[in-house]
Structures are given as C-alpha cells and as structure tokens.
Amino acid sequence: MADLIEQSKKLAxxxxxxxxxxxxxxVIGIGSGSTVVYVxxxxxxxxxxxxxxxIPTGFQSKQLIIDNGLKLGSLEEFASIDIAFDGADEVDSQLNCIKGGGACLLQEKLVADSADNFIIVADYRKNTGILGKSWTKGVPLEVVPAAYNKILKQLTELGGKAQVxxxxxxxxxxxxxxxxxxxxxxxxxQVEASKIKELNDKIKAMVGVVETGYFVGMAQKAYIGNADGSVSTLSV
Structure with missing residues (x-):
C-alpha cells in the first residue's frame, strides 16, 4: 500500500x-512536502x-532545487514567477488550502502570490473537501512575538482554540x-469553503498577525495522488 501511495504521489x-x-x-516556484520532491x-x-x-519556499525546497541541478533564485531578484508548485496540509472543495505545518507559510504565500499560476500537488489524505476535517492541529498563523498574548485572546474571542x-x-x-x-x-x-475568506480577513486584521496559513482562492488546480495509484485533477 505504501508503495502504491508513493507511486501515486510521483504520478501526480x-x-x-x-x-x-x-x-x-x-521562473518557477518550488514548494515543500513529500509530493513536491517529485515536482x-x-x-x-x-x-x-x-x-x-x-524560487524556493524554504530550506527543504532550496535543497530540492540544488539536488536536482537547478538554478537557485530569490524573490528579491524575481518579483514575478511564471508558475509555482507546492504541497498542502489540507485542500477543500474550492481549492482553498491550509499550509504552514512546517512553519514556512509566509515564504510559501509570498511565492504563491507572486506566481501567475499556482498548482497544488498532494496525496489523497489532504483532499478532504473541507478545511479542518483531517488537519485538526489548527490553521498556522505567523505572529510578531510581542503580540502573541493579545492575539491568543482575540482568537479565543473569535471562537478558536489557539496555542503558541x-x-x-x-x-x-x-x-x-x-x-x-x-x-x-x-x-x-471544520470551516465551510464559503466562510474561509471572511474568517481569514478577520484574522489578518489583527495587529501583530504577519500572515495566515489559509491560502484562499490562490490555486488554479490541484493534482491529487490517490491510494489506488491513480491521479485526480481538481480545478475551480
């Protein structure tokens, strides 16, 4: 079974x-994750x-770029990216994503936002249709250290269960x-796809929040490697 899943990741x-x-x-954005290794x-x-x-999204993707004999660039050099590929911690029915499990969400979102085309590549476990269904650790938020206590309070008032x-x-x-x-x-x-943008906007409005792990309306397509070795292509 494990071999079949790995095969499906590569195929996706x-x-x-x-x-x-x-x-x-x-100019190509390269993200991180077990499926992006094959990208x-x-x-x-x-x-x-x-x-x-x-253009890498973090240390792992830097190494992937170097290990595959590709030229390493940066956002400081290239403000526009033709296409970016990245993984996701979870994907909903509208291709909204949760990212940031590896704590690189700001760089990941910078690369995705700079790309003309943003493509998600993941395995079937991430394709749940609704955010928060299988990724129960919570949405990652990058915050200024001095603001963490204030933001924890605001997130609790918003109905979330938050921890540093x-x-x-x-x-x-x-x-x-x-x-x-x-x-x-x-x-x-669990947050319905129709409510993600509103929630994301409220979190982003909190002073001290640098970025959220909600990637709202950014991906054009998602390639999902299935357990049986096949690939599903999702688009919006």
Whole structure:
C-alpha cells in the first residue's frame, strides 16, 4: 500500500509538471512536502533546465532545487514567477488550502502570490473537501512575538482554540520562523469553503498577525495522488 501511495504521489507530481509547465515559463516556484520532491525531480529532467530559475519556499525546497541541478533564485531578484508548485496540509472543495505545518507559510504565500499560476500537488489524505476535517492541529498563523498574548485572546474571542507552537522536544520554547516570529496554531474546527475568506480577513486584521496559513482562492488546480495509484485533477 505504501508503495502504491508513493507511486501515486510521483504520478501526480509528474502530471502537474507535464501538463502545466510551458516552454515560455522560465521562473518557477518550488514548494515543500513529500509530493513536491517529485515536482523538483521532474523539473530537473527538462531539456531546457539550464534556462530555468527556481524560487524556493524554504530550506527543504532550496535543497530540492540544488539536488536536482537547478538554478537557485530569490524573490528579491524575481518579483514575478511564471508558475509555482507546492504541497498542502489540507485542500477543500474550492481549492482553498491550509499550509504552514512546517512553519514556512509566509515564504510559501509570498511565492504563491507572486506566481501567475499556482498548482497544488498532494496525496489523497489532504483532499478532504473541507478545511479542518483531517488537519485538526489548527490553521498556522505567523505572529510578531510581542503580540502573541493579545492575539491568543482575540482568537479565543473569535471562537478558536489557539496555542503558541512549541519547539519541544528539539527546542525549549516556541518555534521561531525564518523571519524571527512565533507560530500560533488555531483550531476553528471544520470551516465551510464559503466562510474561509471572511474568517481569514478577520484574522489578518489583527495587529501583530504577519500572515495566515489559509491560502484562499490562490490555486488554479490541484493534482491529487490517490491510494489506488491513480491521479485526480481538481480545478475551480
């Protein structure tokens, strides 16, 4: 079964690249996650790979880019990205996503927002139709350290169950992002696709919230690797 799931991840990633990476695409966003490993592999197999520049969303994707012999770039150099591929912690029926389980949500959203096309690649466990159904750890929020206590209070008033993400057992104290901020995980239980934007806007309006792990209306397509080895393509 595990081999079949891994096969489906590879097939989903290869399909996503083969069907969406065009000859005129030169700047490519590469995300993170077990399925995106195969995205980087497939991009690294392109005949014109020497002409491509890849923008990472974090340390793992940097390594994927380097390991596949691709040219590493940055958002500071390239404000516009032709296409970006990334994983997701959960995907709903409208392709809204929860991301940030690995604490890279700000960089991930920067890359997705800079891309003309944003493609999700994931396995079937992430495709639940409603956010908060299987990802019960809560939506990750990147917050300024000085504001965490105030934001915890505001999130509770909004109906969420929030806590600062601990770095234990590897690190005493909170997880610190690449940007020097804290991560708060806030569980709002299951949130209908029609209500995600309103909730996201309310959280973003809290002073001290840098970014949320709700990716609302950003993805054009999702390639889902199924347990039987097949691939489902979702679009909005």
């Amino acid at each position: 990633a290869y399909s996503a690249v083969d069907e969406n990476l065009k000859p005129n695409h030169k 980087a592999e497939r991009v690294g197999q392109q005949a014109n790979k020497s002409e491509l520049v890849c 993400r601990s770095g234990l057992p590897a690190k005493a104290g909170p997880v610190i992002t690449d940007n020097g901020n804290f991560i708060i995980d806030c569980d709002f239980s």
